[in-house]
Amino acid sequence: MREEIKRIPEEALAKQQEYMRLVRFHPDRPKTYYIVTYGCQMNAHDSEKLAGMLEEMGMEPAGERTQADIVLHNTCCIRDNAERKALGNVTWLKEIKKERPELMIGVCGCMIQQEEMAKKLLKQYPFIDLAFGTGNLYRMPEYLLEAIENKSRVIRVDQESSTVVEGLPVHRESDIKAYITVMYGCNNFCSYCIVPYVRGRERSRRADDIVREAEGLAAAGVKEIMLLGQNVNSYGLDSEESISFAKLLHRVTQTGIPRVRFMTSHPKDLSDELIDEMAHNPVIAPHLHLPVQSGSDRILHEMNRRYTREHYLSRVKALRSAMPNIGLTTDLIVAFPGETEEEFEETLSLVEEVRYDSAYTFIYSPRKGTRAAEMPGQIDPQVASERIERLIAAQERITGEILSDMAGQTVQVLVEGTSRRRATQLTGKSGRNINVNFNGDASDVGKIIPVRVTGAGSNTLRGEKEI
Ligand code: SF4
Structure with a gap:
């Protein structure tokens, strides 16, 4: 069933503008900020929006987090070590807060969007002043004002995350390259992944809003745009507009931006239309990040990836016959529950066959609430380490060979x-x-x-x- 997308109305944003104005003129407001970002490009772009709002409230970036008046941790929960790192850094700041009690500590992003984690933070981390989830990030000015005025902590995690917000101020990290989010959320429910639970169902932004943003960036002299979404290939499927991702991409390339990239593409949804657009449009960078995760059909099935090794390889073949010089990169998970030595070797053989430019390699990390976390056959950590080392060694060799072969180009x-x-x-x-x-x-x-x-x-x- 299609979940109704809540487009945040302009009046709600106007209210946040008013809160930003009130914070700006508040005598007790923080003067400097620092944002610690964990995880993917979507989070990096969310941090640019947080920075945009903080600057609108009159704050300046601090060079070091120890010197900032407010430190926001924009967290990731995709793997256990990302969570532990974030919690470790938050705890470390507690000591700084003992010396400077006025320091405000905030936590936001995917980690806090998990109900149990929100409860844990509330109980075990009393020194956190501000916490909010991904769905209500746009209300940060309101929460900050409340925390300043009442001198109390504000924890607001909106479990309803199906929102699309337009028009937030953005402080971009670079004036050469920029991110544009084209869609939020994911409907795929890969059995190991927490994203659909914390980022909600797929919601596409309107094509006109995306194109307008790209035009603004082109006019400002930005040279490269990366279009972002958890699964950009299903862009538009949730909306009334009948526009495919390939058509959206085409429109963005007509804005005067010299180079356009996108990520992430799900192999099951990679269309011939998109391959054709990439092959014939010189503005689109000749690179595709196409996460395969495993080379074994049984493991792919258990992961609920909904494609086979053969289908994946056929998409690679189609890409390479349309664009012989395309660079492919991927994500790989080793030691998924029940993965046998033979199944791991199928991943190795796929890597040898595809010959990626590079790969992000991960040891499977169980995420509470996902189907895979309950699966039998969790792999011994020593076996997992040994497998990932073999995989990394193979990929490093292939990367070295590909790069050496480029001499003279x-x-x-x-x-x-x-x-x-x-x-x-x-x-x-x-x-x-x-x-x-x-x-x-x-x-x-x-x-x-x-x-x-x-x-x-x-x-x-x-x-x-x-x-
Ligand atoms: S496609 Fe799968 S791995 Fe990617 S965000 Fe969605 S559920 Fe997670």
Whole structure:
């Protein structure tokens, strides 16, 4: 059944604008802020919205979290260690708060959206001043004002997360690259994943709102946009507008933005229409992140991924025949409950067959409330570590081979800044999303320029600027 999408009305946002104004002129408001972000690009973009609102309230970013008047932790709950890290950092700030009791500590994001976690924070972390979930992030100014005025903690986790909010202020991290969220939530319920529970069902933004945002970014001189969604390939399926993701992507590429990327694509929904659009539209970067998770049909079935190894490989074949030079990346989980040595080897053999540019590799992490957490056959941690090491070694070798084979090619690099290691070196990303370092002049920062590849490191390319 289609869940009704709650588009937050303009009046509700106008109210938040008024709260922002009240905080701005409040004598006791925090003057500086620091945001600690965990997890994916969706969270990184949410943090840009939090920063936008905090700045609208007159606050400035602090260089260090120990110096900030308010520290917000925008959390992730996709893996146990992300949660533990966030809780560890929150606890660490408790000591700072002993010296500076006026320090406000906030927690938001996916972790807090889990009912039990919200209860735990309320009970065991009394020094947290502010907590809110992903569905009501836009109401942060209201909660902050309440906390300041009443000098009390405010914990508001809205379990109803099916919202779409337009028009929040955004403080973007970069003026070269920008994120645009095209849809929120996920309907897929992969058996290991907590996202559908904490981010709600799929809600697509209106195409016109997305295109308007892209036009604004193009006019501001942004060179690359990444369209974001948990499953961008099902963009539009939940809305009255009959527009596919391929058509939306096409419209975004007509705004004058030189380069457009997107993530994440679910292999079961990767359409021929999208492959065709990618192949014929030079604005779309020749890169696709296509998470496979496992190479074993039985494990894919248990994961509820709803595709087979054969289907996945057929999509890779279609992509490569349409775009021989496309770079593919993926996500892989090892030690899913019940995974046998043979099934793990099927993942290894798939990695050898596809030859990804790079892969995010994870040991399965049970998430309470998901189906997989209750499955028998949880894998011994030592076996899991040994498997992931073998997988990483295979992927590193393949990455090294792919990068070495690129010597002599010319790649288009969006120059992002100077290299962390050498100030005379520029660094940027190729269309395939590979880091490229080369000697150059700071006036090239923010441009897309041709670079001839002269060599490769373990996961970066070296090159020379083509004249
Ligand atoms: S597609 Fe699967 S893994 Fe990705 S967010 Fe949805 S449920 Fe989680």
